[in-house]
Amino acid sequence: MATMDCKSVLENLSCYIDGDGSAELRKALEEHIARCRRCRVVFDTTGKALKIVLDVEPFEVPLSVSARLYTRLQEVLAGG
């Protein structure tokens, strides 16, 4: 595969993160980020961002929302 420029490397960021794409593509991406600091930072910090998102488990159901949900469902279930 010919040497990739930063723009095409960025377009394939998801392949790298999700682990899909051909072995050839992954190799080309890895070669690029090994020598391009900016792309390396973008790839690395996008991976970090996704890990942080999963770690913090965003958008808990507030207790009051949950309580009102149960109440409404019980009414519906009781009414058939």
Place this chain on the structure above:
Amino acid sequence: MKEDFQSVPAVGEDDLALVTRVLAGDRGAFESLVRRHERRVFRVTMAVAGNREDAEEATQDAFIKVFRHLDQFRKESRFTTWLTSIAVNEALQVRRKRKDSVSFNETRGLDEQIVPHRFEPWREDPEKLFGKQEVRRLVESAIQALPPIYRETFVLRDVEEMSAEEAAEVLGIGVPALKSRLLRARLMLRESLAASFQQPPTLKTRIAHAATDMGTAVAMRLMRAVGK
């Protein structure tokens, strides 16, 4: 009644078994399904509707629809995919209703070229530094700030961890469109979190980065000068 709700044991039983029990008339099994999935449904409706009030309404409507139409669930698909489709549709309905009174452009950002601007590495452990609550707050506001079509794609793929195919099916779009939205969503989210999580650059690292980015002899000389 609330106590009954909290005490329904469902651990170890899969969704399909619970669905079968509900269809046989066991309402406790439905309560178990709700408890297991309320968080997913709330997150998805938050992603689509964009605010807590609408998400709450859509969450209630979604579970009522699930209960009333459970016999239409085709067992060859995953229960979570079916449930998530319903949640997305209910939230879209609430969003459309809201759109009549509040104008917002759903396609905002669609053609935007996402170009990264922040190139500093991030601090090692933001959760330790800021505390988990604060990091969660930052993450939630970064997700909420995404344009709706990116937000819903992001939440289905990177929070609910659905496959690209499942998420595309749920959103009623093709897989290539989903992947293109996801890439933009990820880059926008990274950019927005970088504002809080990146290491503050020192003058020395700035010059060093400029040198490697430009690769010019001038910058290399600058760096050597600073190093002295």
